[in-house]
Amino acid sequence: MVELDSLRRLSARAGSDPLLVQAAGGNTSLKSDGVMWIKASGTWLKDALTRDIFVAVDHAALMQALARNDPACETCTDFVRTDLNASGLRPSIETTVHALMPQRVVVHVHCVNTIAWAIRSDAADRLSERLAGFAWAFIPYARPGLPLAGAIAERLRPGVDVLVLGNHGLVVAADTVAAAEALLDRVVQAVQRPVRDSGDLLLPALLGNPQPTRADEAQLSFSRMGLAWQ
Numbered sequence: 001m002v003e004l005d006s007l008r009r010l011s012a013r014a015g016s017d018p019l020l021v022q023a024a025g026g027n028t029s030l031k032s033d034g035v036m037w038i039k040a041s042g043t044w045l046k047d048a049l050t051r052d053i054f055v056a057v058d059h060a061a062l063m064q065a066l067a068r069n070d071p072a073c074e075t076c077t078d079f080v081r082t083d084l085n086a087s088g089l090r091p092s093i094e095t096t097v098h099a100l101m102p103q104r105v106v107v108h109v110h111c112v113n114t115i116a117w118a119i120r121s122d123a124a125d126r127l128s129e130r131l132a133g134f135a136w137a138f139i140p141y142a143r144p145g146l147p148l149a150g151a152i153a154e155r156l157r158p159g160v161d162v163l164v165l166g167n168h169g170l171v172v173a174a175d176t177v178a179a180a181e182a183l184l185d186r187v188v189q190a191v192q193r194p195v196r197d198s199g200d201l202l203l204p205a206l207l208g209n210p211q212p213t214r215a216d217e218a219q220l221s222f223s224r225m226g227l228a229w230q
Helices: 002-015 059-067 095-100 112-118 123-130 146-155 177-190 217-224
Strands: 027-032 035-039 054-058 105-109 136-139 162-165 169-174
Touching (some): 002 027, 002 035, 002 177, 027 095, 035 059, 035 095, 059 095, 095 105, 105 177, 112 123, 112 162, 123 136
Parallel strands (some): 136 162
Antiparallel strands (some): 027 105, 035 054, 105 169, 162 169
16 A cells, blocks of 8 residues: 555654654554554554554444443454454554544654643643644643543544644644645644753763762761761
């Protein structure tokens, strides 16, 4: 599938950027012909071009289960298309989040610059100017899985294709991989925070050259006598 191959390339690119994804974090998905392909639990986005990281779930069945608050939606394993899952992969814990977004392609990353805003108590206000012109929504923190999906369902409006997740990350969605990638790049640029100049303070550590520390002989003497904690 051409579009799934494109998603693999985008996934590998995002997964290789530590400012977007760290370790096994983040997930991507594609809805096609009634199936939603989503990154499997425990896999890494950066490996998308070298190993099978996507698992197929029955999108319609999952949406019906969500509508009736079926507890099976917590793991989503009941909705895996076993005929398309030779590797025995399990869906991401955030499968329900991807299923709720109406767009075909969904990209969820733990963008450092987004989280730097999203951890603030005034995150929504701070982001309103930076994300002016985007169809976006702020989702207060909720536990990944069904709680997060529920929080999104409460706030999702028609046309919204950008979600900032409080204390968590960023979701962008579009109907093609190319459009999702372009939107991701635009949002990341919009929330970019200036990098502070640390001067020479961290230079030895960054260069791998440890520097000796100055010893306070008086304090060391007290410590040796066991007086430092009295």
